[in-house]
Amino acid sequence: MRLGVVGLGVIGRAMVRAADEGRVPASVAAVTTRTPAKAEAFLAGLKARPHLTDLAGVVEASEVVAEASGGPTVEAICRAALPRGRDVLVLSAGALLEREDLLELARASGSRIYVPSGAIIGLDGLKGAAAGRLDSVTMTTRKPPAGLKGAPYVVERGLDLDALREPTVIFEGSPVEACRGFPENVNVSAAVSLAGIGPRRTTIRIVCDPSIGRNIHEVEAAGEFGRSFIRIENVPSENPKTGILTFLSTIAFLRGREAHLVVGT
Known part of the structure; x- marks a missing residue:
């Protein structure tokens, strides 16, 4: 799975680090962030450095685009990724509420929008x-x-x-x-x-x-x-x-997406 990550805060870095350490069956193809200069130090410490680009570059390089950048960016990510047949992983789930237009984009292209469990159980x-x-x-x-x-x-x-x-x-x-x-x-x-x-x-x-x-x-x-x-x-x-469980559940989702045994509803 080629993963693109939008945002390199706590959750974004956790996803990238997990892929770099082989803890999820994914390679991070590209990332984008509002603070590229700050991101350089983090990216330099990775074994497999992803391409630092813009949103269009992330969509082009990826199969799944993960939003870890906050609610205001969700619409732009969905509109860039879904029509291209990319699945989108949304952490800022509040931005999806009553947005039937974004769900229709996914239906029209056959793509999926995933919302991980985040900080909650059950x-x-x-x-x-x-x-x-x-x-x-x-x-x-x-x-x-x-x-x-x-x-x-x-x-x-x-x-x-x-x-x-x-x-x-x-x-x-x-x-x-x-x-x-x-x-x-x-x-x-x-x-x-x-x-x-x-x-x-x-x-x-x-x-x-x-x-x-x-x-x-x-x-x-x-x-x-x-x-x-x-x-x-x-x-x-x-x-x-942000609770620690939020990024742990995201890592678990990435593992489960490629798993041959899926547990839970």
Whole structure:
């Protein structure tokens, strides 16, 4: 598999490094980043250095294009890659919500858009439950102030997260609204909604908790299958907005795409 990577932050570097070390059945053909000068030091340390180019160059060189560059870039990546028959791996799943036009591009070309599990567990169970009657899905995300600072919702409302002394609900609504207000913080809610009952029927609650040092996600679901409760405490990566599990799940996806035994729904 020839992989192209857009973005060389924590997740992008993890994918490239995993391929370079032989931990995934892929070779990274090309990468692109907004900060090419900064990327040079990272690329220089690889055994097989990929070509540093622009988005068009990444699409041309790759079979699968992985987005690790943030929500604002998803549309451009999809419009460049899908009509060329390239599959697209989207980490910023919030950018896909209510974007039927991007899904239609994939259908027209026979390409696929993949959304890895990211920072959450249990999406296989939600997908299974959604095959029947799924009545409700509620997600609660708890993050320390550092994991929420700079989000448009926080900035626009002038919220002083450092002043909080106890867990405080700062948002409750749909994943559509949450991903607009917290585009780098709660993409996991988009994945949950896409696996379950959709972005308008799913509820997400965001709690800023100064007493914790991890990102905690809880998902409650109910339907004809019964009830489920999922909780995960994610250790943050060097980027406090991104948990380590996010890039580990991406590596697992790349392994599974070429696997002869596929486990899970």
